[in-house]
Amino acid sequence: MKIDYSNQVVLVTGATRGIGKQIADDFAGLGAKLILTGTNKDQVKILNETSEKTEKGKRKFYCVDFTNAESTEGFIEELKRYEKIDVCVNNAGINKIDYIAEVKTTDWDDVMSVNLRAPFMVIRVVSGIMKRNAYGRIINIASILGVISKEKRSAYSTSKFGIMGMTVAVSNELAKHNVLVNSVSPGFVLTDLTRSILSEKEIEDLATQIPAQRLAGPVDISNVVLFLASSFNTYITGQNIIADGGFVNV
Template sequence: MSTSGVSIDLTGKVVLITGGTRGIGKAIANRFIEAGATLILTGTKAAEVDKLNQENKMEEVSYLQVDFSDPESSAVFLDKVASVGKIDVLVNNAGVNRVAYNTETTLDDFNFLNDINVKGPYLLCREISKLMKHNGYGRIVNVTSIWSAITRPGRSLYTTTKYAIAGLTKTLAVELAEHNILVNSVGPGFTETELTLATNTTEEIERLSNMVPIKRFAQPVEIANLILFLCSDLNSYMTGQNLIIDGGYTNV
């Protein structure tokens, strides 16, 4: 991928992207493929991951199953990741949400969101940073949300998890900087994914779009472009930041 003589070449880099089979994660994966990276992508459902591996025709891409709400699945996955030996880039993109007023939430809701949105990234950052420290190089991007900077009714659990990841990002950036490992987080605003289109009416999307200064949702590739930059050697100094990419929505 090149523009006006500036290029991003990730040939030889091994990249792990969680939740890389759909939506923003798929767009991130496509950008990294274009940049020449070798990718490990995760999915939650074993049958879906098996099918993806069977249908996959790209040698530089492989799929692994992991469900961070299942301790056994997490342990098996972390063992597989450790055996790779070299992971240059980690993108913690997988996440879940349940919308409800705090008084209507349950402990199961709390545990489910925290297992996937917080424990999963925590475990991966902990284990993969060991590999990165050994190799003297790394880039980590944790995907947060605009709800790591602002909130709205019904988002108490989701906002809690995203603020936690922004905090984890800042601390890891300080701890890992001396090892040539840069750690940032990216908070997407309203983004036009398959899930967004399936769960919102045309009228709802138009109403939300009008609340964004740019007057439209983000395309997944626009989120992916920012993450690609942060994980490339074009970024050699930015670390510990939670970058909100929302078309100006959080400034209104």
């Protein structure tokens, strides 16, 4: 079995760092052309210039901030120009933690905008392109905090439970068009997002509570995405695949 993405166009949101960058790198290594996003204009410019020089512009980065409705609209207009998008990975995500009584409305809105509204806007346009081509694979990056939860995670968990609902609903509509829609729920992954929320000590303690005895690396998540997005996935749709080293079963 050899997964091959040559001649495929793959969209990954939030591909500058962490899980999204790993997913983008792995798709690129398997031949895909990439549509990617980041929020920093200068970084996006440099990433596009580097890709132009080293791989004939195989990766096209757009600058988009999903907390900003105008910026999101602009990106959606760009997506409408594509005739072919074979794979869409809604990965960009943020977390804001606080007790429910303290959650700021602006933080709540930002989490919903990035984690839920943006995937909806992206899927709305991408599903039309995929239906026209009678082929597509959509993967939403959810979280184990969309399956279980803990204190201070009301906004994040609401958004992740929501993206799973969207995954199931949309999968029902699109399966007849050969467009399969699934979500992947990482456990704890060593990225900037995790390091911004947990101290080194908390990370060490956490590792001992995971049956695999370690946090995930981005590649542990990318491996699942690459399979679900491939033509080897012919019949899985509307599912949530948990990649957490066994954590939710303890």
